[in-house]
Amino acid sequence: MRLIQLTDPHLSSLESVSFLSVQGKQKSGYLSWYTKRRYIHRPEILERLTQAVHDESPDQILLTGDLVHIGLEDEIIEAARWLRRLGAPEQVMLIPGNHDNYAPDSLAAMNRHWGDYLPAQDAGSSDYTAAYPVVRTTGGLRLIGVSTACVTRIFSAEGELGKAQLARLRDALIGPVSGPSGASPKRSEFTCLLIHHPPLPGMTKQRKALRDAADLQLVIEEQRPDLVLYGHIHCNRERQHREVHTFCTASASSVNNASYRVFDVEKTDDGWHCRMRLMSLDNHDGAGASFKPAGELSWIRTW
Ligand SMILES: [Fe+2]
Numbered sequence: 679m680r681l682i683q684l685t686d687p688h689l690s691s692l693e694s695v696s697f698l699s700v701q702g703k704q705k706s707g708y709l710s711w712y713t714k715r716r717y718i719h720r721p722e723i724l725e726r727l728t729q730a731v732h733d734e735s736p737d738q739i740l741l742t743g744d745l746v747h748i749g750l751e752d753e754i755i756e757a758a759r760w761l762r763r764l765g766a767p768e769q770v771m772l773i774p775g776n777h778d779n780y781a782p783d784s785l786a787a788m789n790r791h792w793g794d795y796l797p798a799q800d801a802g803s804s805d806y807t808a809a810y811p812v813v814r815t816t817g818g819l820r821l822i823g824v825s826t827a828c829v830t831r832i833f834s835a836e837g838e839l840g841k842a843q844l845a846r847l848r849d850a851l852i853g854p855v856s857g858p859s860g861a862s863p864k865r866s867e868f869t870c871l872l873i874h875h876p877p878l879p880g881m882t883k884q885r886k887a888l889r890d891a892a893d894l895q896l897v898i899e900e901q902r903p904d905l906v907l908y909g910h911i912h913c914n915r916e917r918q919h920r921e922v923h924t925f926c927t928a929s930a931s932s933v934n935n936a937s938y939r940v941f942d943v944e945k946t947d948d949g950w951h952c953r954m955r956l957m958s959l960d961n962h963d964g965a966g967a968s969f970k971p972a973g974e975l976s977w978i979r980t981w
Pocket residue numbers: 686688744775777910911912
């Protein structure tokens with residue numbers, strides 16, 4: 679099975695949006711786009727990365743949020759066009775980021791335009807966690823996505839799972855177990871958790887952190903998913919926490935370090951073999967941009 683993670687494409691343009699037409703926190707997000715983000719997140723880079731991802735022939739594309747900047751419906755429509763080119767809903771597993779659910783009306787817009795790619799949600803519900811975690815099983819792999827994309831106050835990029843979603847996540851991580859009688863049961867599936875915010879305490883500054891990271895850490899330590907993939911902080915990071923491998927991938931559209939990660943996961947007699955390959959921008963020559971291997975890691979999870 680080949681999984682590819684990409685994240686934080688921030689692909690929308692606010693070129694046709696007037697600063698005066700946006701409200702509240704969206705004004706600060708607009709200024710951030712105008713002064714900085716529009717120069718960093720480039721559509722031509724994302725286009726090349728999208729082609730490179732297709733050339734890798736992934737079985738599943740794991741997209742860990744922040745498709746847009748300030749959660750406007752027009753941005754969400756623009757992102758929907760790219761999503762359909764990226765892959766069909768059965769091939770793309772999407773979880774939202776804080777820039778997607780940026781304003782009180784963003785969640786409904788996402789459900790209207792990304793509905794095929796998101797778990798079904800009650801119309802009119804403002805609970806961004808109600809439909810999560812979402813679980814997809816394929817080829818012995820168990821892919822679990824959560825939503826941490828709460829609407830926050832101005833200048834905050836925090837996230838939160840909430841107690842109810844966290845309890846459901848724990849159950850989802852347990853999954854089917856197997857093992858010889860008398861031995862302690864072991865999970866037979868290879869389990870991968872997708873989350874937008876950094877999952878463990880201390881991985882980023884308070885203003886950008888997951889509020890309940892300490893609670894999630896307990897669940898991760900107890901249930902030990904094989905992989906935890908996240909985004910949000912726009913850099914490439916790898917960290918092993920006990921036997922759990924955590925990876926953050928840089929923004930898919932960044933002129934500085936656009937990246938994606940390839941995970942080849944295979945079941946053998948002695949356990950699950952996983953090989954990770956990081957692919958990063960080789961040059962940022964616009965339409966001529968290309969990607970080259972920037973890191974590799976292999977490990978086995980024995981039975
Ligand atoms: Fe982001």
